[in-house]
Amino acid sequence: MKNQLYYEDVSVGQEVPALKKSVNTVNITMYLATVWLMDRIHFDHPFATQRRGLPDVVAPGNMAGDYYVQLLTDWAGEKGGLRKLSIQFRNFMIPGDTLVCGGRITGKNIGEGKGWVELELWLKNQNGVNCVPGKGLVELPIRGAACY
Amino acid sequence: MAQSLLEELGWEKYIGQETGPYTGEPVLARDIRRYALAIDDLNPIYFDEEAARKGKYGGLTAPLNYISWAVGVPGSEKGAGELGEDGLSSFVGVPNIPDVWTLGWVRGGEELEFLQPVHVNDQVTVKGKIVDMSEKEGKSGKLVFVTSEFTYTNQKGAVLARHRITMIASPRKEVNQ
Numbered sequence: 345m346k347n348q349l350y351y352e353d354v355s356v357g358q359e360v361p362a363l364k365k366s367v368n369t370v371n372i373t374m375y376l377a378t379v380w381l382m383d384r385i386h387f388d389h390p391f392a393t394q395r396r397g398l399p400d401v402v403a404p405g406n407m408a409g410d411y412y413v414q415l416l417t418d419w420a421g422e423k424g425g426l427r428k429l430s431i432q433f434r435n436f437m438i439p440g441d442t443l444v445c446g447g448r449i450t451g452k453n454i455g456e457g458k459g460w461v462e463l464e465l466w467l468k469n470q471n472g473v474n475c476v477p478g479k480g481l482v483e484l485p486i487r488g489a490a491c492y
Numbered sequence: 493m494a495q496s497l498l499e500e501l502g503w504e505k506y507i508g509q510e511t512g513p514y515t516g517e518p519v520l521a522r523d524i525r526r527y528a529l530a531i532d533d534l535n536p537i538y539f540d541e542e543a544a545r546k547g548k549y550g551g552l553t554a555p556l557n558y559i560s561w562a563v564g565v566p567g568s569e570k571g572a573g574e575l576g577e578d579g580l581s582s583f584v585g586v587p588n589i590p591d592v593w594t595l596g597w598v599r600g601g602e603e604l605e606f607l608q609p610v611h612v613n614d615q616v617t618v619k620g621k622i623v624d625m626s627e628k629e630g631k632s633g634k635l636v637f638v639t640s641e642f643t644y645t646n647q648k649g650a651v652l653a654r655h656r657i658t659m660i661a662s663p664r665k666e667v668n669q
Binding site: 365371374375377378379380381382383384385388396405406407409410411412413414417418422423425426427428429430431432433 | 523526527529530531532533535547548555556557560561564565568569572575577578579580583596598599600601602603604605606607
């Protein structure tokens, strides 16, 4: 298990180690099947492109939230966790995209005996387009705190 | 012709409309595993019961963003012939009001507050409310914004998450009819 990150270890301006995700039709199909989502723009190429004017089938927007959950759950570790996530859907994610999911600390404070870290988040494709910008609030344990 | 698409649709009276509560079936380990595989998040807390039992949640839990699907979208389980041509019958954040599918819908944005993850065997209940509607002139015409709030609780009544989602509706873009 990786070392636990503590509130004292992070500072404003610091970046979270980025997560790389590749968008492909296999993962999209797994997603649609497991949540029972039948929106044709996610799997029917002629419909998506010819009828809806999209560049390709598009990944479900929820997957962007999942990428941020992975990024920040892993970063916060066993004793921390993602508390709030706010995201804006700006550009579609399509098969073949390679995404860099990352974030930068914009603020930190202590409240209710816990360490809170605010982040600005990005999900940039290979063209540098931030498809789903966001903000996050992550809880980190405090090194001196007795409750741990 | 009405100036406002919202007025034309007559939707503003639905602001404040509540939906649910809807309660889902118990979440299976298989649901969690397949969801984690779909998003390619291979953290053992989603797959390995032994490892999860030693962790802070004491058992298998789902990736946090699974919450939107933990109940199942009410009304979505229909045969292919009963679905609209887009393949949709209902969707989280699209209000359950008349003529809603005469427009095309995309996601605008969402805010999630995660208090607890979904555990295996949880039965999640969702309650929702339409909290706001507004209108804007976009590049390609009028856009309607519908914001809803959802609260998810487990079978013990504990709040798992709060979700605020804004969906954007516009007259359907048919490219090649």
